[in-house]
Amino acid sequence: MHEYSIIHALVESVGAHAAGGQVRRVRIEIGTLAGVDAGLLTTAYEVARIGTICAEATLEITPVHAQWACPRCERILARGSKLQCPECDLPAALTRGDEIVLAQIEVEIEEGKESSHV
């Protein structure tokens, strides 16, 4: 259940990037090989956001499907196959799918209030 500790880190990170605005939406990217469960993240978020900068913000999770490719010929390996390029005989590299990333936040800033946070 490390999802709670990830959500605490997320709320902290949102606070650092919100520049004092009212956060309305938080979008994160979670790779399918990140070792993090999206359902548990959502549950953890519902509890952890109370009383924080994320209290009024919806959480959107974008899954990123894992992809292994040959580092030389860039051939993408089929899911479930051996992680070795059949042509080049090289170990494959993970090109995406291990993300635990705060991608974007949507904030509302009261007009005229912006400069006070600079």
Added chain:
Amino acid sequence: MCEKSKVDVNARILERNDSAAAHNAAHFREHGVVCVNLMGSPGAGKTAVLEATARFDRGKTRIAAIAGDLATDNDADRLKAAGIRAASINTGSACHLDAEIVHRTLHHFDLDGVDYLIIENIGNLVCPAVYDLGQAVNVVALSVTEGEDKPLKYPTMFAKADLVLLTKVDLLPYLVGHVRVPAIMDSLARVMPRPNVIAFSAHTGVGVDEWLQWLEQRKPAPMEAQFA
């Protein structure tokens, strides 16, 4: 009136853990210590690997260990009894170690005269894979009694492993018809790009020499150490 704006952040959520891990890594480099994050299921034989290493090597290799444990100091006590300098981290109910908790422990842990610091993580094949501790390498203990398809069930853990210690191989004669080593190797090859595996038995000592050689190769070359 409110103005809505979208801010592209694109930052790793665990960046605070990452910077603590970088700090730990620098600390290990300064002391010339190779840090190993030893992971595996509860009961995979992580502590037994270290005990056997000390026993069969007769204490020649300078190994120290930090053992993560939810509720007891039993693992650290076993390691100390085996002659290994050891400390324990009790995480309460937390399912993994993170870089900050390791950092706090390092404040009270003497690394003088140590070549390898093994961090024995909490027994768990999911959460520990997510947190960088500042280690040089990830090693996963996988026991033959866990079955042939364990790696396929926990791909994240094995994708990040630099080495798998296939433990309890002395039990293989009792598993005929149930567990085939080539099938374990096949599973590993589908989740681990460089499936390095050492067959290991804490009971007979099989694999201890190979494991120590593997560790020796992880040491920075003398030139690198000099200019690090």
